[in-house]
Amino acid sequence: MSRNTYSIPELEQRALALRRHVVRMVAKVRIGYLQQGLGAADLFAALYFGELRLKEDDPDWPARDRCILSTAHNTAVFYATLVERGLLPATALDQYTVDGAPYEVNASERVGSLVEATCGSLGQGLSVAVGMALSLRRRGLDSRVYVILGDGELQEGQVWEAALSAGSFKLDNLCMIIDRNNMQVEGHTDQVVAMDPIGAKFEAFGWASRDVDGNDMSQLVGALDEARATRGKPQLIVANTLAGAGVPFLEGQLSHLARLTEEDAGRALAVLEAV
């Protein structure tokens, strides 16, 4: 099965649609993962509409590409992506964080098989991805494994165990995207733990790495293409994303959880619908 062949402007339109969903979903619950969702919308669009080989009518398709959301809390944009991609019913958006519904704040596999692992306890997703990549390779499947980590999550020691492992096993069917939004609960990531240089750290561990503007669709698609063509090494894309991207009055505001008033949601949607 081939990948989708959306043009860059088409993917940008998809990202815009995701941002509108994120604003509506967070407005409904009043406080949530707004800034991360807006910041990562381009990344999710590039992955789910461009890169990943998935079947809408067969989510368990064994030869699918896997994508693990290790930062399991960034679910407004994640659920919106699965809905827009036709992998979840549209009703999922109305049931976001509703009691009893499977669409929890941290994505669990109650949602279905496209939540490839239940993460949220940070630092675990890359290890699961390593295991999947090893097993897919052993079985001769050409499926690729993608994993999205947050930059704050890199402070977890297990990430570095898994990074050593992926490099040591030369897992070229594995691609990690670090959503470098500079944000963690305590504040700016660099003020909590000095993080840079991220790419060079992974290169020293045997990875190929590339830094991109995570809100530039051409750069994201180019980096995913380059990663897919890489042989003999796992690949890292450091996606430098802007918190609140796409809504000027929210951009750059670092807030792990953001309150969104009805009025501000209206203003944000007005901006996103005027594009």
Next chain:
Amino acid sequence: MGATTTSESMGGFKDARLYRQEALSARSYGRALLAEAMADERIVCLGADLSQPTETYLFRDQIPERFFMMGIQEANMVGAAAGMARVGDIAFAHSFCVFVTRRVYDQVAMQAAYPKLNVKLAGFIPGLTTPLGVSHQAIDDIALMRALPNMAVIEPSGPEQVAAAVRASLDYDGPVYLRMQVAQGRPDESAPLSPLDLGRGLILREGADAAILACGMMVGEAMSAAETLAAHGISVTVANMASLKPFDSDLAVRLARSHPVLVTAENHSVVGGLGSATAEALALAGAAPRFGMIGVQDVFAEGATTAFLMQRYGLTADHIVQKLRALRTS
């Protein structure tokens, strides 16, 4: 090296220069796992630097394409095992008991237990069976694993039950903690094999005056205690409770109701292990025999020979005899 024999070991480790020359017993874990893996291509083997003391070098040498040496990183090993299981493998992940349980508890909970994956955690050095010290002594592993939903916990009594334990772990479609001990010396390969059905205890001898529920190496101590007591006219039932979860509560309750005294014996803390599982079952059923728990009494131990530690921490047949006698006269 001429004077060194292959039976010399410390804390599960033998001289690494010798182990390739040693033929594992037909009753070893290494042979049991290899046999299952030869018959089922889904079985993969993950290690964390300990191929020799976990007896996985046979697998490594004979099925290298399904052997994954992860290095000294147990957390990553558990996550990777889960990833492999998600693709359809049955992943056996190996280390010492402490390092596949307490050290990686959240990884096991989130990546193996919650999704109910075919991750089989194979741990060695149960309880106090090592001179290496407190860092390597697993006294809370049964308690920890038993507390996880979906997790099965199995501790075979010895070489006679290891193959059945491996088989039982495969019969369960989900995560299993296998708590095992490498045989000390060559096992008697002519002794009868012991079966193991998940959720079923196994009565090894029957008596009327008291019952002992035991697991792991304490099964042997319980049998010795029963012999000693028989010589003094006290007849004792002994049950091997190798399936710690699911637990054979029915058997525990039945024995509690048919014997005036019931003692549990485990190479583990009395908090959360076999004794606790039994007490829970009896309390819920309203069965109230005179009850005692042989095990590590909520203390940390230290590195020493197993015989010394069993004596110091109250894990011998004599301790069982004394406990049982005291309960009979209480």
